[in-house]
Structures are given as C-alpha cells and as structure tokens.
Amino acid sequence: xxxxxxxPVALQRSGAAACSSKQASQFMAPALRAAAAFTxxxxxxxxxxxxxxxxxxxxxxxxxAAAPAAxxxxxxxxxxxxxxxxxxLEKKAVIDNELAAVISSIAxxxxxxxxxxxxAGISNLxxxxxxxxxxxxxxxxxxxxxxxxxxxxxRSSGRTGVIASEEExxxxxxxxxxxxxxxxxxxxxxxxxxxxxxxxxGSIFGIYEPSxxxxxxxxxxxxxxxxxxxxxxxxxxxxxxxxxxxxxxxxTILVLTVGQGVYGFTFDxxxxxxxxxxxxxxxxxxxxxxxxxxxxxxxxxxxxxxYIDSLKxxxxxxxxxxxxxxxxxxxxxxxxxxLYGGIYGYPGDSKxxxxxxxxxxxxxxxxxxxxxxxxxxxxxxxxxxxxxxEAVHQRVPLFVGSPWEVDYLESVLQGKPAPE
Ligand code: AFP
Numbered sequence: 001x002x003x004x005x006x007x008p009v010a011l012q013r014s015g016a017a018a019c020s021s022k023q024a025s026q027f028m029a030p031a032l033r034a035a036a037a038f039t040x041x042x043x044x045x046x047x048x049x050x051x052x053x054x055x056x057x058x059x060x061x062x063x064x065a066a067a068p069a070a071x072x073x074x075x076x077x078x079x080x081x082x083x084x085x086x087x088x089l090e091k092k093a094v095i096d097n098e099l100a101a102v103i104s105s106i107a108x109x110x111x112x113x114x115x116x117x118x119x120a121g122i123s124n125l126x127x128x129x130x131x132x133x134x135x136x137x138x139x140x141x142x143x144x145x146x147x148x149x150x151x152x153x154x155r156s157s158g159r160t161g162v163i164a165s166e167e168e169x170x171x172x173x174x175x176x177x178x179x180x181x182x183x184x185x186x187x188x189x190x191x192x193x194x195x196x197x198x199x200x201x202g203s204i205f206g207i208y209e210p211s212x213x214x215x216x217x218x219x220x221x222x223x224x225x226x227x228x229x230x231x232x233x234x235x236x237x238x239x240x241x242x243x244x245x246x247x248x249x250x251x252t253i254l255v256l257t258v259g260q261g262v263y264g265f266t267f268d269x270x271x272x273x274x275x276x277x278x279x280x281x282x283x284x285x286x287x288x289x290x291x292x293x294x295x296x297x298x299x300x301x302x303x304x305x306x307y308i309d310s311l312k313x314x315x316x317x318x319x320x321x322x323x324x325x326x327x328x329x330x331x332x333x334x335x336x337x338x339l340y341g342g343i344y345g346y347p348g349d350s351k352x353x354x355x356x357x358x359x360x361x362x363x364x365x366x367x368x369x370x371x372x373x374x375x376x377x378x379x380x381x382x383x384x385x386x387x388x389x390e391a392v393h394q395r396v397p398l399f400v401g402s403p404w405e406v407d408y409l410e411s412v413l414q415g416k417p418a419p420e
Pocket of ligand 1: 191329
C-alpha cells in the first residue's frame with residue numbers, strides 16, 4: 001500500500017521515484033483529488049514567518065502544570081465548561097484562539113460521535129460497512145461515519161491545514177483554511193470491533209503545528225503538495241501541541257493536554273457541554289493492574305513472557321499478584337490506567353514485530369497524555385515521543401502507564417536491575 005511503503009523519509013530523499021510505479025500512481029490519485037479541492041486565500045508562509053511559533057508561545061508562559069481552572073469557587077452553580085477552560089488558556093496566552101477553535105471543533109465531532117455510538121443499536125449503525133481501510137482491517141459502519149464527522153468538523157473550523165486519519169490511506173489537505181493550518185492526526189473511532197456489543201470505544205487525536213520546511217503553497221504541483229502533506233504529519237510526538245481522547249462509555253469523557261497537565265471533561269447531555277470533571281489528573285506512581293492481550297503470549301519474546309509471568313507471583317508483590325484487565329479498546333484501557341495506575345501494553349511479537357498500535361494517532365498522543373500526568377510511554381527500549389515517524393500508519397510497540405511500572409517493564413525487557 002502506498003502509505004506504508006512511500007515513507008516520507010523516502011519521499012524526502014528521492015521524491016516519488018522512491019516508490020514503485022504502482023505505488024506512485026496510488027500516491028498521485030489522492031494528490032490530484034486534494035489538489036482539485038485545495039484553494040487557499042493567500043500564501044501562509046509569510047504570515048507564519050512573522051508569527052511566533054505556538055510552541056514557543058506556550059513555553060514562554062509561566063510554570064508547567066499550572067492549573068488553568070484554579071479559581072476560587074464563587075457560586076454553587078458555577079461550571080467550568082471546555083469552552084470557558086479554553087478561554088482561560090487563551091487569556092493566559094497558553095494557546096492562541098486558532099488552536100482553541102481546532103480543539104472546539106474536535107469536541108463538537110466527539111459530541112456527535114458519542115450520540116451516534118449511543119444510538120448505534122437502534123439506528124442500524126452496527127455491523128460492517130463492507131470495505132477495508134488502508135491497513136486491511138474491515139471497516140465498521142461507524143468507522144466510516146465517524147471519520148466523516150471528524151473531517152467535517154475540522155474543515156469547518158477553518159483552522160486546519162492537513163488531516164490524517166486511521167481510516168484514510170494518505171493525509172488530506174483541507175480546502176478553505178482561513179488561518180492556523182494546524183495538522184491534526186486522529187483515529188475517529190478506536191476499538192470499533194467492540195461497538196456491536198455496546199462496549200467502550202473512543203476517539204484519539206493529536207494536533208501539530210505545520211513544520212516550516214513543508215508549508216503548503218498555492219502554487220505547489222499536486223505531487224509536491226501531497227509530499228508536503230505526508231511530511232507535515234510525520235512529526236515526532238515531542239512536537240505535539242495538544243493530545244487527547246474521548247471515551248464513549250457509561251459517560252462521554254474528553255481528556256486532553258496542551259502541554260500543561262491533563263484535564264478531563266465529562267459531557268453533560270442536558271446542557272450539551274463538556275464540563276471539567278477531572279482537573280489536573282496525576283497518574284499513580286505504581287498500580288497493580290496490567291492490561292495486555294495475553295492471547296498473544298506464545299508469540300512474545302522470552303523477556304516479554306518473563307515480565308508478564310513475574311506479575312503473577314503473589315510472593316513478589318506483598319502477597320497479592322497483579323490484576324489483569326483488558327477491554328481491547330485502547331481508549332478504555334488507557335483511561336482506566338491513567339486514573340487507577342498500572343500499565344497498558346501492546347508488545348511486538350513474532351508475527352507483528354511492531355505490535356498493532358499506530359504511532360501517530362494512538363501511541364504518541366497517549367504517551368504525551370501519560371507524561372503530562374506524570375507517567376511514561378515507551379516501546380520497551382525507547383521513549384515513544386522521541387520517535388520520528390517514517391510512515392503515516394507506522395506501528396510501534398507501546399507500554400504506557402505509571403512511571404514505576406514502565407521502568408520495571410523496561411528493566412525486564414532490557415535485562416537490567418528492577419527500579420527501586
Ligand atoms: P479496532 O478498532 O479494530 O477494534 O482495534 C482497536 C485497537 O487498535 C486498540 O483500540 C486496542 O487496544 C487494540 O486494537 C486491541 O487489539 P487486540 O484485539 O489485538 O487485543
């Protein structure tokens with residue numbers, strides 16, 4: 001598939017020639033589609049050159065992890081909504097109004113998806129759509145609809161330049177971007193194989209500033225433009241301005257970070273707003289729950305098996321072994337890990353050396369959230385946020401959760417002494 005093979009690294013080094021002619025033609029078709037739709041009011045490069053980087057803007061502001069919502073309670077009826085929280089951050093110059101607009105549009109998409117998920121069973125929205133995504137996975141009806149909902153909301157924000165989705169083979173340039181040109185990566189409905197059973201699913205997203213080397217100009221030819229779209233999204237997690245997810249479960253909960261701590265908002269369907277319910281989330285340093293698909297045990301390395309085996313010995317852990325919890329829905333499993341502590345893992349195995357989870361729109365956003373909450377995200381050998389993607393749908397092993405738990409996992413995989 002074009003997206004998997006035509007890595008931006010290859011494209012950067014040698015252009016489309018790095019791909020086979022079949023890949024190149026697959027690569028060109030969406031580029032031409034994007035070019036047809038791509039209209040831009042004026043070159044944004046000059047504007048961007050004059051404006052300070054949004055990352056610099058955020059870093060220039062006071063202390064990390066400052067609680068934006070920490071104002072004295074004035075009234076029993078006072079609510080901190082996502083909208084007022086974003087306005088607070090704008091006032092404090094932590095984010096600009098354009099990033100706030102992108103986050104708001106994502107929240108709108110999540111409200112709509114949450115409503116569709118709730119009614120899936122009675123609105124004939126369960127079951128397969130009858131097609132596969134670029135990774136050869138069967139798409140559910142709600143995968144396809146959620147992708148459309150996310151894309152529509154981002155486009156209408158007028159602040160998004162490039163979007164990349166789990167459900168699309170290549171990133172797409174957004175027509176009618178007025179300003180901002182943020183790059184948004186997302187998995188619109190993660191864990192969708194759980195949908196028909198009414199079990200938790202979620203959306204995951206990350207927002208990047210466009211990288212200056214690959215700004216999209218009016219006059220780019222289609223091939224050049226698509227190359228830049230791909231390069232735009234292939235940034236290390238370190239560069240994320242914002243990462244978040246929405247859990248669709250017994251409640252719809254949006255959790256996000258803009259690099260100053262982690263905040264959770266629960267959707268109140270009666271007033272139609274996300275309400276701040278989890279201010280400044282901190283993950284426990286340790287936690288006795290592990291969340292792995294142990295069905296893959298026989299495919300794991302000896303070190304990986306040894307790690308999981310070690311969690312089951314009561315005598316090693318003060319008389320009680322670790323508990324196992326696994327939904328098979330990253331957002332649900334991660335959310336529990338964030339609140340209760342412990343570790344979530346999807347290791348590589350003898351069939352899939354890089355595991356199953358995608359770096360750009362699963363592993364990197366979750367790792368940023370974990371780190372911002374005081375936790376860690378690792379491949380077992382490397383910090384996830386340091387990895388520069390080589391392809392849009394690249395997979396990496398993921399171990400994320402409480403800092404001590406991730407350190408312990410790394411120590412076993414790397415044959416080092418356990419942490420204190
Ligand atoms: P689906 O969207 O196909 O359900 O995949 C979900 C997912 O990417 C992630 O949410 C889970 O953690 C992981 O797959 C579960 O995979 P296994 O079924 O192999 O455990």
